[in-house]
Each structure stands twice: as structure tokens, then as C-alpha cells.
Amino acid sequence: MKTVGKIKMGKETEKLRKTVAEFKKVEAQCRTLQGENAKLSKIIETTKDAIFIISSDAKIIYTNPAMDQLFGYKKGALIGKDPTVFNAEEPDSKTFVKNTLEILKKKGYWEGEINNKKKDGTKFTSHVRIRALKNGKGEITSFLSTEQDTTEHNNIKNQLNESVGKLQNVLEETIHAIALTIEKRDLFTAGHQRRVAELASAIAKEMNLPEDKITGIYMAGLLHDIGKINIPAELLMKPSKLNKLEFELIKNHPQVAYDILKEIEFPWPLAKIALQHHERMNGSGYPNGLKSKDIILESRILAVADVVEAMSSARPYRPALGIEKALEEISSKKGLLYDTKVVNTCVNLFKERGFRFK
Secondary structure, X not given: OHHHHHHHXXXXXXXXXHHHHHHHHHHHHHHHHHHHHHHHHHHHHHOOOEEEEEEOOOOEEEEOHHHHHHHOOOOOOOOOOOHHHHEOOOOOHHHHHHHHHHHHHHHOEEEEEEEEEOOOOOEEEEEEEEEEEEOOOOOEEEEEEEEEEOXXXXXHHHHHHHHHHHHHXXXXXXXXXXXXXXXXXXXXXXXXXXXXXXXHHHHHHHOOOOHHHHHHHHHHHHHOOHHHHHOOHHHXXXXXXXXXXXXXXXXXXXXXXXXXXXXXXXXXXXXXXXXXXOOOOEOOOOOOOOEHHHXXXXXXXXXXXXXXXXXXXXXXXXXXXXXXXXXXXXXXXXXXOXXXXXXXXXXXXXXXXXOOOO
């Protein structure tokens, strides 16, 4: 009996020893967790980002010093208040908060810019990130939000956009000046580049191309014949048809244009557009005999606009052929020489939209 008692007591002692060891392990984990929580609390309390926590029933239950300072409240003054107190989405601030909470309950996360107001009524914009916090059962218990005042950032951004806009205007005015300089050498076709630019950009707009691409096509239209600066003026104004040698010299102007424009860092591929504007869909164009999709869309548009303007205007060696003849030309050779969609759009512009050269 004594032996059985000793065995039983030994088992109980071992069980107790294991329990104590497990308790000490848990205790150590708790101390570690407490230490981590202390570090996290210190970070939250000292960070420059405004942080606050909202309960599941939309009441503020915590704000860090940066949050209080950002909105001009004393410590603890925001506790228990509805978050609409600093939301300037008037008169629908309650609806805004309600909708945001619905999104958080569904997705668990929301991010965006909010129009806020300080205690004294001053309005400002902040970038907000909100995340739903859940318990072990996966139930939402609260919402953690961080805010950064973006007022200064937005002001700098607006100033930068304004500066970029001014530079863009200077660039466009410079391109116009270059185009006028080119036209001074060939008074007979003065206005050709401008009219080509107008038609090409109108085609691009009708094709629903992005605004930036439309602008690039217009600028390319103004400069597409800059390579003719390398051609003697008497050849440009020759009152009779060009011979083979003279035409070969003329055919070199897209390459010259490319060589000039490639040295300038335009925000659009003007050099490439000018280089390819005499290429044709079947490969019969110049200077490189490109085919179909190897020709960039901007150049395919410019090619059609160039032909229509040239045929409808007078040249030293012939009178103007008129718009109808020009449209017949591109229509009869669409898919062969010219891009079908571009041709159809161009024809529609004249016949349905009432486009006319200025």
C-alpha cells in the first residue's frame, strides 16, 4: 500500500511540476507580450501620424497626441464623440461616415482623402487609412484609423502642375514658331502644316484617343515637314512636276525631320511620327517601306490628313483638286495605302460632322 501511495504521489508531483513549468512559460509569454504592447503604445503615442480608434458602434474610444494636436483638441476631449465631429463633408457628414463604416464591415479596409475640420472650424484635407480590428472569433470590435495632413502636399502638387502647364505652353509656342519659320521658306504651301495638324488632331479626337495623344498628334502635324529645311526653296516651289532625282531628294525629308527632332526630349514621339508619315500600309511608302501595324497610329493618322490637305490645296505645279477628290482618293485606297479606320473617321468628319479647314 505504501508503494502504491508513493507512486501516486510521484505522479501528482510530476503533474504539478509540469503545470508550474507551463505556467512559467505562459507567464514569460505574457511578459514578452506586455513588453511588445508597451513598445507599440510608445510608438503610437510618439508618432507624427494622427491615430484614433472607433468602436463598432461608431464612437471614438482612443486618440493619440498627434490626433489631438492635428484637430486642436485637448487630450481625451474627443473620447466618446461621433467621428463626424471632425468631418467636413457637410451637409452629409453622417451619411459619409455611415457609408464608410458599411464598406469597412464588408471589406475590412478603406483608404482615401477626407475633407476635415479642426475644432476652430479650419478646414483641411487628410489622407486616411482605416482598418477593421477583429477578435479571435473574427468579429469586428473596432476600427483603427491613421491620418496624414495633405494640405501642404496638395499645395505643392498644384504649384508643380501650374509650372508644368506654363512649360507646356512655352513648348507649344516654340513649336508654333518653328512651324512658321519653315513655312517662310515655302510661301506657296504656307499653312499646310497647321491645317494638317488641325485635321489630324480632329481625326484623333473622333477616334476617342487620350487627350495627351491628341495634343502630340497636333504638335507632330505642325512639325512633320521640318525636314524640308534641307531642300532648296526653288525645288519646293518648282512650277512643274519633279523628275526622279528631285523626287528622291524630296523623299529624304522625313529622315531629316527625324534627325532634327530626335535630339529634343518632347513629351510626345514627334520624331517617330514625322519619320513615318509617308509610310503606307502595303509597304510602298518611304523612307523605310514599313507595313501596316509597323507604322505607329499617330503616323497613320497624319498620313491621311497630309494627303487630304495636299490634294485639296493648290500646288506650284497644279491647281487645288478639292475636298471631294481628296476623300475619293483616300477612300479608294483605304486598307491598301491608308489605315481603314482612320480613313472612315476622316470621311465622316467632313461628310457628317461638317469639318472644314480654317
